[in-house]
Amino acid sequence: MSGSVEVRRLTTPQDLFQAAAEEVIRVAKAAVAERGRFTIALSGVRRPGTSIP
Amino acid sequence: MRAPAFRGRKFSFSGATNGTFLRRIQRVITAWRKKPCCQKFPFRRRTSSASSAKTRTLPRRRSLRADSAKVFRPGTGRISALRSDPAGHGTGWPHRVTVSGDGGVAGEVAASGGQLGEKLNTSRISLTLPVLNAARQVAFLVGGADKAAVLHEVMEGNAPGEKYPSKLVRPSEGKLIWFVDRAAASDLSPSV
Numbered sequence: 729m730s731g732s733v734e735v736r737r738l739t740t741p742q743d744l745f746q747a748a749a750e751e752v753i754r755v756a757k758a759a760v761a762e763r764g765r766f767t768i769a770l771s772g773v774r775r776p777g778t779s780i781p
Numbered sequence: 782m783r784a785p786a787f788r789g790r791k792f793s794f795s796g797a798t799n800g801t802f803l804r805r806i807q808r809v810i811t812a813w814r815k816k817p818c819c820q821k822f823p824f825r826r827r828t829s830s831a832s833s834a835k836t837r838t839l840p841r842r843r844s845l846r847a848d849s850a851k852v853f854r855p856g857t858g859r860i861s862a863l864r865s866d867p868a869g870h871g872t873g874w875p876h877r878v879t880v881s882g883d884g885g886v887a888g889e890v891a892a893s894g895g896q897l898g899e900k901l902n903t904s905r906i907s908l909t910l911p912v913l914n915a916a917r918q919v920a921f922l923v924g925g926a927d928k929a930a931v932l933h934e935v936m937e938g939n940a941p942g943e944k945y946p947s948k949l950v951r952p953s954e955g956k957l958i959w960f961v962d963r964a965a966a967s968d969l970s971p972s973v
Contacts, residue, residue: 731951731952731953731954731955731956731957732956732957733951733956733957733958733959734956734957734958734959735936735958735959735961735969735973736958736959736960736961737961737962737963737966738960738961738962738963739962739963740962740963741924741925741962743962744922744923744924744960744961744962745922747960748920748922748960751920751958751960752920755918769908769916
């Protein structure tokens with residue numbers, strides 16, 4: 729089975745972080761509802777940390 | 782309030798009086814102070830000469846045990862959020878990205894200071910491609926004009942994945958999302 733690829737274009741970096749944060753929340757809720765557990769691995773440095781809800 | 786029962790008693794150490802006992806303790810402490818650090822604290826790990834004393838030197842590579850590797854079977858991880866640096870390396874640690882693997886069953890965690898780790902005074906853990914590609918969802922966050930050229934190369938170029946490991950991140954049973962801002966996407970064609 730092959731995975732899907734999606735590109736989401738946002739206007740500003742703030743929009744980018746907002747969209748990523750909302751995606752994390754959406755996936756987290758779905759995972760908890762489905763399996764009672766959500767796991768996430770974040771890379772280092774700065775950018776992904778901005779998306780942490 | 783009653784005085785402690787031992788007040789006024791003389792303590793002995795191998796039959797010695799208080800003064801002798803204290804002198805013996807002082808000699809033990811003096812001898813201990815003269816010992817080299819590694820003998821004083823045998824439980825302390827040796828530190829790298831290039832890194833700060835606060836930074837522990839971890840093993841260069843530590844393979845996951847079999848019972849840990851099963852966590853990374855395809856589709857079992859939930860989400861991985863990555864950042865793409867200007868050079869197109871998915872993790873930002875180019876010298877540690879592993880571009881080969883057995884398709885996702887076995888994962889490997891590298892923990893070491895590394896050149897950049899020492900620069901930032903930290904240790905790190907690198908997830909390799911088989912682990913990343915076993916995630917249910919992977920997200921790249923790419924922002925800034927300095928990423929435009931490399932994002933174009935990663936998304937539409939013909940360069941091999943060994944040059945841009947971000948191209949090799951393809952969850953086998955999951956979803957890959959690129960979050961890009963306008964500046965980073967300025968070199969992308971509208972069809973992407």
